[in-house]
Amino acid sequence: MYLLKELIQIVEVPPQAFSPQIHDYIFEKLKREMSTSLSARYGFIVAIQKVLSISEGIIRAGTGVAVFTVKFNAIIFHPFVGEVVDGTVDRVTKLGLYVSVGPCIVFIGKGLFPPDFTFQPDEYPQCYTHEDGSKLQSGSLVRLRIFNTTHLHGEIHCTGTMKEPYLGLLQDEGRLVETDEIETSF
Incomplete structure (x- = not known):
């Protein structure tokens, strides 16, 4: 029912958030977007436990937005048939x-x-x-x-x-x- 699952998510960071604390910003944005959300594949994401890795950002041409690939552990609620x-x-x-x-x-x-x-x-x-x-x-x-x-x-x-x-x-x-x-x- 409750599982610890390793997930990957793309996080976009606007230019005004670029700072030495960018990893903290990414973690907070990931928690806001993913906590209490439903993934059709995995179930209900209850909480983000910790970030495992953050890729180097890729800046999108014309927008200045940086795109990061984030690997993280999440606590997931997933009811199984027969449980x-x-x-x-x-x-x-x-x-x-x-x-x-x-x-x-x-x-x-x-x-x-x-x-x-x-x-x-x-x-x-x-x-x-x-x-x-x-x-x-x-x-x-x-x-x-x-x-x-x-x-x-x-x-x-x-x-x-x-x-x-x-x-x-x-x-x-x-x-x-x-x-x-x-x-x-x-």
């Missing part, structure tokens, strides 16, 4: 749950969590309740398995399931739930 993760329920709808797992949203359709939960549209906030009294609601901590990922509009979207052993509700209104408390039927 089991913990997340917090953000939203509950009659179609299912939206769960935050790091910087991505995982949708779990109502057919993909234990059938013992029933939707309660009249309760505020809306939730799914179990016959033992536990609730799947906003703020609940859950464990799920990711089975699909997509990158759309600068965000990572995933689809998950809680319909497997040892997955499901972990925390209900501050109370930890034992995984064997909620029986799952398949």
Whole structure:
């Protein structure tokens, strides 16, 4: 899920930034541009750890802008298909749950969590309740398995399931739930 990855990026430096501290300027510009960005190939770049190397700059004719190739280590969030993760329920709808797992949203359709939960549209906030009294609601901590990922509009979207052993509700209104408390039927 979280990886340390070596990446390469082109950084442009305007002439007014040329100074003995140009490497500091490049590092700060790299952090501004790349931190919290989404790479379709690697995932969500959480942070730039350190710069490994900076090439000699090449000045573009007519503009005076110097172009540098920067090699750096970045901490990347990349959800993998089949990975089991913990997340917090953000939203509950009659179609299912939206769960935050790091910087991505995982949708779990109502057919993909234990059938013992029933939707309660009249309760505020809306939730799914179990016959033992536990609730799947906003703020609940859950464990799920990711089975699909997509990158759309600068965000990572995933689809998950809680319909497997040892997955499901972990925390209900501050109370930890034992995984064997909620029986799952398949």
